[in-house]
Every structure is written in structure tokens, then in C-alpha cells.
Amino acid sequence: MLEITPLHYSLLSAALFMIGVIGVLVRRNVIIIFMSIELILNAVNINLIALSDQLQDLAGQVFVVFVIAVAAAEAAVGLGIIIAFYRNKETVNIDEIQIMRW
Amino acid sequence: MMDTVVVPLLKIAVLLNAVLVAVTFLVLMERKVIAWAQSRLGPMRVGPYGILQAIADPIKLILKEDITPARADKYVFTLAPIMSLVPALVVFSVVPFGPDPFYYVSDINVGLLFVISVTSIGVYGIILGGWASNSKYPLLASLRASAQLISYEIAVTMTLVSVILTTGTLSLVGIVEAQREGGLWFAFVQPVALMLVFIGGLAETNRAPFDLPEAETELTGGFHTEYSGMRFSLFFLAEYANMIVISAVVVIMFFGGWLAPFPNVPALSFLGLVPAWIWFIGKIFLFLYVFIWIRATLPRYRYDQLMGLGWKVLIPIAIGNLVVTGILKVAL
Amino acid sequence: MAEAIVFWTLAVLILGLGIMVISARSAVHSVLFLVVNFLLVAVLYVMLNAEFVAVIQVLVYAGGIVVLYLFVVMLVSLKKAPERYADPRRVAWTGTLLAGAVLLEVVAIVVASSGGGEPAATEGALGAADTPFAECGAGPLVSCNTEQLGWVLYTSYLIPFEVASMLLLVAMIGAIVLAKRHL
């Protein structure tokens, strides 16, 4: 309990991952779903950084940098889609986006 | 324990108080300088030459009724000014006021990135304040603020990269030391970067001519339209603290931080006798004066022109500056 | 001891804020919790000697991406919460159950694979042997891993780095195309 091992970080990461998954599965608001995906990415990043520290290898941190870059790209495009969709349908409910066309 | 907890805490306490007192006098300075620019006297009633106005203003703001609009989001409405002030104050933890560790709280090796990233958090206060007011003008202002901050942050960060290329360190102390060893302030090495950082700094602190989120003649005060009393004064403090931060960053990066000018001219060697921190603070006040001077002189940009300036002028110049710096760095 | 206190505090806060993010009624509140969550994760990174990544996390995530989210949330000022359309309870149960299954799986993998538990200390497992981690420590307060990270990024991972920049460019153009009404 008092000594923090990488296992602790991994478990924290897993728990955060699960919260993100619940968010994706439960919420209907596309923007919140996107935020849950960011939580999932963060969970993965925590794991990568923790292992990078443990293994004394910078590869983990490099991957985190890439993950952040991908997250930025994902946010830009995803939010662009949301705005375009909202402009046409006036909704951000994921159930109404399922037909994939408008 | 003494060195890791007590001393830093004492330093933080002194620094926080110093910054907050400086801010109140900065407000007075702004009123005075603008008054002189406009051939007025400015505040004259409270104390000799209105000096005590700096104390009267905060007292008035604290005593005023603090109104929360009925349909506002109460928690966010209260949180927003705090979110705006805290990052502005946090930045001071890495600002070196002098060469010895005595003069700064900490010197971290990603100091410059830390400053940039923490100041970028401050915009949440403005955005959320505008949103939580549940009013239309503040909402427009917060949309403006978010777009403005993101655009100008890119330009400023790009420019700072070219300065980092010249120094090879991100530590603020290291940057000043590099200027001492080089014997030349970076203002003369990177004049384009200086202009870009200063213009970007004006935009990031929402100062004239980029004060669009406030724009009292268009948006009736912008994001703080619905604020009053203590919460309003927190926004106020944040704006002025940010001005000090930007001035400090400009001084550290381009004007040799705490270094005395003309170290190589023997006739002027007496300048070195002045304590380093006085040089630093004096330079900061010079830039604060420029901030105020610009406010008294220039009209305000329009929203689309502001974005155009950021994306079509500043960012290309910043990238060009970066490329030229890189080429010169390799060539020389 | 200090590390334990910090870790547990951070862990509780991060998870609590994560739950707040997905359960907050107003999307703006969600964004707010998300920002604080990311800031705390950055603190966690500093604990793990990854201060460059921590700063990038604050700069890019909290200062950039989430501002974008906030911008969109405010643009999409919702008249009615989207949750009203579907039966939330059914979906919530299914979602939670599925997520629980995922958690079990992840925890099982984590626990099973970290059997040794001890730091492996095998340097350079992924080709970073030319930049030993231990060299940093010259910095005044925290070790300087920024330089080494940059070194690795521009040598061993140059092609992925370029691909990432390509990806960002494509995303930028894509976002403009999507958001612009008339081209």
C-alpha cells in the first residue's frame, strides 16, 4: 500500500480506461463520447509513462507524444464532423447519427 | 525539511504578496499613464498624487455587492475568476528575479514550456466566465477569447522555439546566462522574434489593440459583463498579473533578465552596482509602460482581422524566422 | 511515503474526476472536469520523471484540445439533453456490464503479466540504448529528459514522427473542409 509499484499505475490506468469505456457505451452525447475517448487515451498514456519509468526506456514517452498528436488530430476532425452534423440536424445524439448520412 | 518546504513556502508567500501589491499599483500606473497621454491628471484625490488610489480601489471592489445572476451556472460562475487568476500566479514560481537560487522559487529545465503551458490554462477562466453568465454578450466574448488564444499561442510558441534554438536550453535561468555569456541580448539576435512575442503577448493578455474579449464599446465589457465585486476584481488581477508575466518573459528572453546593460563599457560599469533584481523589475516596468502606452494610442482590431493577422501574418513570419534561425545555426 | 501520499491522492482525484466527466449533466461541466483531470495526470507524469510529456500534456491537451471541446460545446448550445431520446437505464446497464468485462480483462492481463513486479532495468529494449536514461540529473531540480527525448524522437523515431506530422496536416485540412460551409 505504501510502496508504489508500476502495478499500481497499471491498475489506475485500467480503472481510468474502464471509466472511459463506460462513458463511450452509456452516454448518448457525441461530445461526451469524444471526451471519454480522451480519457481512454490518457489511461493508456499513464501506463506507457509508468512502464517507461520502470524500464528506463524513453520509447514509452515517445509513444505518448505520438498519442497526443493523434488525439489532437482526432479532436480536430471529430469536432469538425460534429459541427457539420449539428449544423444540418441540430442534434448531437449518437442514436440519430447512426444512418451515417444526411 | 527547512530547504525543501519552509524556504520555498516563504518565498511563495513573499512573491504572491509582491505580485498582488504590484498589480494594485499597476492599475494606478495604468490610470496615471493613460491620463498623462490624454492630457489629464488621473486620480489625484486619494493621497498625494492619488497614490493611495491603489489601496482604495481594491477596498471598494471587495466591499461591493457580489452579484450572481439568477440564471447563471453558480459553481462555474464562481470558479471562472479563480481559474483565470491561479495560472497567472503559478507562472511566477519559475520566474528568476536574480542569478542566485535565492531569487527564484524554482528553476526547472522545461521552464519556458511551463510558462507557455500554464498561461494557456488561464483562458478557461475567460471562456467559462462568459459561458456561465448565461448572457449573450459574454458568450460572444468567450467564443472570441478561445479562438484568439489558440491562434496566438501557436505563433508565440513557434517564435519561442527559434529562441530556444539559439540558447539550447529551456530553463529561464539558462536563457539569461546564455545572454550573459554571449555578451549580447537576444533582442539584437532575434529582433523579429521579439516583435512576434510581444504582439502575441498583447493578444494573449487581451490587451489593446487585441482586447476583443473585453471590448467595452462592442460587447459592453465582454466576459466580465455580469461580474461584480470580488469576483470581478479577480479577473482584473489576472489580467494585470498576466501582463507582468508576459513582460517578465520578454525581458528574460530578449533583454537579458537581471543583467545590467553595457557590461563592456567601462564608463558605465557603475550600472552593475545596482542590484540585479532591481534591473529585472525596472525592465519589466518598462514593458508594462509600453503595454499601457499602446492601449492609449491604438484603436481596436476587428475579430476577423485579428484572426487574419494571427494566422496569415504572425504564424508565417514565425515559421520563417524559425527556418532562418535553423539554417544560420547550422551554417555558423 | 511522500510518493504514496501523492499517488493515492492523485489516483482518487483522477478516477473521481473521470467519473464526473462521464456523469455530469451539462457538457460544459464535463469539459471542466476533463481539464482538471488532465492537469492531475500531468502531475502524475512529473512523478514518473517525464516532465517534458507532462508539459506537453498541459500545453496540448489542457490548453489546446480541451479548449476546442469547450468551443464546440458552447457552439452546440443544446436545447434538450440528448439522453432523453433513448431509454437510458437499459443502455447504462449494458454499458456498465460491458465495461466491467473490459476492466476484468485488463486487470487480469496487468496482474498476470507483471508477475515479477520488480523493475526490470533492462535498458534499451526498444533501440534507445544510445541514450541511457540515467545520464540526466544535471538539471537543477528535476532531471532533464527533454534533450534525450528530442534526440530519440529525431533519430530512432524519425519516420513515425514525420508520419505524425503528416497526420496532423491531414487532420487540419480535414477539419477545415468539414467546418467550412461553402468552399
Add this chain to the structure above:
Amino acid sequence: MTLEAPRTSATQFDTDELVINMGPQHPSTHGVLRVVLKLDGERVIDADCVIGYIHRGIEKLSENRDWTQIILLTDRMDYVAAATNNLGYCQTVEKLMQIEVPRRARYIRTVLAELQRIASHCLWLGTHAMDIGAMTVLLYAFREREFVLDLFEEFCGARLTYNAMRIGGLPLDIPPGWDRKVLSFCDLMEGKLNDYETLLTNNRIWLKRTRGVGVIGGDEAIGLGLCGPPLRGSGVPRDVRKDEPYAAYDELEFNVPLGTRGDTYDRYLIRMDEFRESIRLIRQAVEGIPEGPIMGKVPRLIKPPAGETYHAIESPKGELGYFIVSDGKSTNPYRFRVRPPSFCNLQGLKRLVTGHLVADVVALIGTIDIVLGEVDR
């Protein structure tokens, strides 16, 4: 003009439309003008002016006052240019009664009217620049306006509502030495004008904010009934002082500055030129003030013959016209109607702002130079 903010109907497809009320409590609607703006993002797609917040019924009140008392009411219409209001009214009654005004009075009236134009333009310049964000110009312009007000105070004792003219002439002769003070003010003002222009005319931000904003062509400006600088900014050579000279204008030399592009910057330049033309006019008029009486032959009880007349003058804001009907029996007008330039120019606001951004709305309200006291009367 609707009093209710327009609502988006459910069937309408535009999603991000925002209706905001600009005014009546807004720092840059110059008083209590309310503009209902329909915005798409920050772009104005529709604007409606709501006026009447300081309607005092001056026209109706005038029908119950005798002819001399009305001068006092005209002060309160365009309260930053009271002297020209007085002038227009007095000349209308003189026209109705066919009173000849002595030459000395006509010259002094011209001096007063042009001083008033400088004062009014100072106020316009200050507020217009302030709206666009250049706050120093406001203080500078108000400083010079004070000198004009001092001159008026010396002449008639009042600083804002002068009541400075009488039917048939002037109530008072100019105080001794006043003419020299006016001339030295002219010299001072010329130097200060260069100060203003240094701050604004070639300022890049000022150019960006005004050039190409609120462009309106000459034909359209006539169609909207614009008058004064907004009309001349579109290149229409219409100035009542030139076209239908009154007071001493036919004996003095001056130019009517015209714009070419019809944008906010042109309207700004025109008014800056009008400052100089006014100074030129004042110099000529002060030097040329002849000796003689200051009141014409006016009956003790003013009672114009039955009939109606319309007379217009060029006030600082544009064409200020008075339409007066007298029944010939009573000592008050049967019908009193004002054609206020601010009101007519305000008609153009909707046309000017549509398609521009919120920030331009304040610039355009500034450029048409309205005084709500005159719009609502």
C-alpha cells in the same frame, strides 16, 4: 419596426442564429438607441432599430407654445448642436413672416453655426474613435470642444442649450474682444486637427476598421434619404449652405468636401475636411462682421400670417428642415414638424450593417453621427 425581438421559427433551418439587443443600455449606441441584431456567428444578418426612448413630444409641445418659446424647445433636440437648431427655426419663422435680418446678425449667426459645427464634429470624432477603440482621441476632441463651449458661454451665458437666436436677429451683440478669441481658437484648432489626424488618418488599424466598411453608393444613399456627411461621403454634392444659401453663406467662400468610395473612412475624411472648412468660414465671417443693428424690424407680438413653409439648413448632422403651418390667428403654430437629419440618416443603418460584423455595427452607428434627442424629439 417591431418592438419584439424577432424569433427564429421552428421550420427555419439556420442553426446558429443569435438575436442580441444592442441597447438601449449600451456604451456605444450614443444614447438610448436600441438595435435588435440577428447574428450568424458574429455576422449581422438583420438589424432593426427601435427608437423612442427619449421621445418628449417636442413637435406637439411646440403647438402649445408661442413662437419665441419654441426656440427654447429646439435647443433640446440636437443638444450637441443647439445653435444650428435655433438658427433653422428662426429662419423658418422669418421666412414665413418675411422679416429681413440685418447683415451683422447674419454674420454673427454664421460664426455661431460654424462654431457649433466644430463642437458637434468634435463630439462625433471623439465618440466614433472611442467606439473603434482609440480612446485618447475622445479626450483630445472633448478638450477642444470645451473651448467652443467657453466661447458660447461668453456669448450667451449657456454652455449647452444656448437659446442663442431670436426671430429677426440675435438677443445679444457679441461681447467686446470675442471676435479675437474666436480667431485665436481657429488657429489653435487647426493645430489640434493635425494631432487628431496623426493619431487616426494613416493609422493602419483605423484604416482596416473603416475602409470598405458600410459602403453605400450615391443613388442608394439618395434613395434611403441620407443627408449631410453620409450623403456627401457617397459623392453626392448636396449641401444646403451651397444649394440654398442662408445667413451669410452666399457671401463667403468655402468648399463642400466630397467622398468617392462611400465607406466609413470617406465619411471620416469628409468630416475632418469640414472642420477645416468651418475654420475657414469662421475666419472670413469674423473678419467681415459689419457694423449695424442685430435685430430686424420685428413686431412686438409675433403672429405670422396664415400659411405654411419649409426651410432647411445644413446642421452638423445633415439637412435640418422645419415645416411650420400658421393659421394666422393664434400666437402658436398650427402644425410644427421637424425633419431631423439624425432620424433620416438612421434609416440607413440597417442597410449599412447587414453583412458586417458586430464590431462594425458600433463603427457604423458612429459614422452616421446620430443624436438620440434629435431622432426621438
